[in-house]
Amino acid sequence: MSQPAPLNPLTLPLHGSRLIEASAGTGKTFTIALLYVRLVLGGQHSEDDSAFVRPLTPPEILVVTFTNAATQELRERIRHRLVEAAAVFRAIDDAGSDSLLIQLREQYEEATWPACARRLELAAEWMDEAAVSTIHSWCYRMLREHAFDSGSLFSLNLENDQRELEQEVVRDYWRTFYYPLDADALGSITRYWKSPDKLHEDVRKLLHESDALGSQRPAPADTLSAAEAERSATLGTLKAPWPAWLDELVPALEEAAKRKAFKGQSFNAKSRASWLGALREWCESDLERPALTPAAWKRLTPDGMAEIWKDGAPPCPAAWEALADMPAALNALPEPRNDLLIHAVQWCKLRMEREQERRAEMGPNDLLTHLDRALQGPNKDALAAQILRQFPVALIDEFQDTDPIQYRIFNAVYDVAPPRRDAAMLLIGDPKQAIYAFRGADIFTYLQARQDTAGRHVTLGTNFRSSRAMVEAVNHCFHYADQHPAGAFLFRQSGGENPLPFLSVAAKGRDEQLVHQGQPLPAMTLWPLTSEEPLSKTAYQTEMAERCASYMVELLAAAQSGNKQGQSGFQKGDELSPLKPSDMAVLVNGLLEARAIRLALASRGVKSVYLSDHDKVFSSPMAKL
Structure with missing residues (x-):
């Protein structure tokens, strides 16, 4: 697969679909604003192959990002860039002007500069009506403005909080499927969900994942019946040999005890009677599990018996093998539970859609699925053409957070064949963040986009935010991971070729650096544990939290030192700004690590705040199925 070329924002072709890979701090927003300026200006002449075929106005340039706060910031950054560019084209004073804007101006004949400046000024004044929005807001607008072609209602209400409707639908489900069950079956249900409200808590987390849950499951009565029959059959198979085994084991073990064939008190007469009695009760009853203690499960195995047996071999080896395998079998x-939940989710999803249609309302995620469905439906060509005429160009910011539905929507509109000069889709994202599924990203969507734009993807190759030492350290770590066999699962999926190799970035560097006792601190330091014995998770977290807190306190104490040579802080030239607690951040893997470091800091008199309350990815509802 071809590697992306460095991006030149002044010559990037503004037509077709293109992928711009941008790591953190490489000027992503700066680049988007400059491309916007070029789209507003259009080409200088018909032979300009890189420019769009005509000048565009802000309402014609779709800019999509993923939060409301980001849309406002992006809108203001673009407005500011348009004003800057207009000043350059006015040629008021080039001193202090951006060199890229000066180079852009040189692409146009001097006689056209006043007209270009006026176009840029009008665009800046027009930015309040610019098409800068979140994906959900844009989908809502498209469904309303193109109601006929999209098959949606002309009057459509967006309901952000649908909890009340969800609860009503789940209660309908409970009445429909659980009320008719007999007492035993209903008892099985209430082992998982005590009430409709408890069922709703699980259903609502998966409503918008219903398409990913596979085919429709059988109704609860059938699911419970089939599960019970299969459990009974499996348990019958497990229990079948045990009466004969126990008849053999009891006298054989007593005989072995008399001749002292085994040692220790862990298998004395009382233990043997209790454990073998529990096994007999289990195999002759409806119990699912024998009432054995953890010590019994450990001892009643081939390895457990081998530890204590002195003379000959333990009797009935098949029984010990069966007991060793029994916990996994049980x-x-x-x-x-999972099949019951999936059935509830898929039924409730369909009922929700019918009820929303009756009420003429949609939830935020429904906007995406409805527009996607419309762009795959019978009027797809007419709808896509209407949207393309309305927005000839789309710039998709934070593309790494795009899921398959969102990418399919944009592809349906902008991935036209044959390629056209009057349409463009520019995808801007950081591939390293495309693994964050917990915030909606999908690595396979990113890989598909990278493949779709092969030969038409570029990269921003210089970091403007971090120090040169930090960028070099990050480059080294990612290169090591890229070459390490443990991280090569993507290689294997692509026949040996890495579909998403790490690309180093250069660093413009910062004028300041962090120093301690007069010496610059390394950008990255590893703290290996010297313990020869493995540590428990709790012990490890405590140890590392104590080390981290101690070092932070050392730096903060040095910052208050009266000896300038012994201080810690940010040095720029001869100036030293003392380090403050607010300059420090600790990245943790979860709440337990956060608690450990906060406790260690508090014990040293340092206050801190935990900035995230998100659970781990593996505690998400999809991970449990």
């Missing part, structure tokens, strides 16, 4: 007994 844990693998059919468990209907």
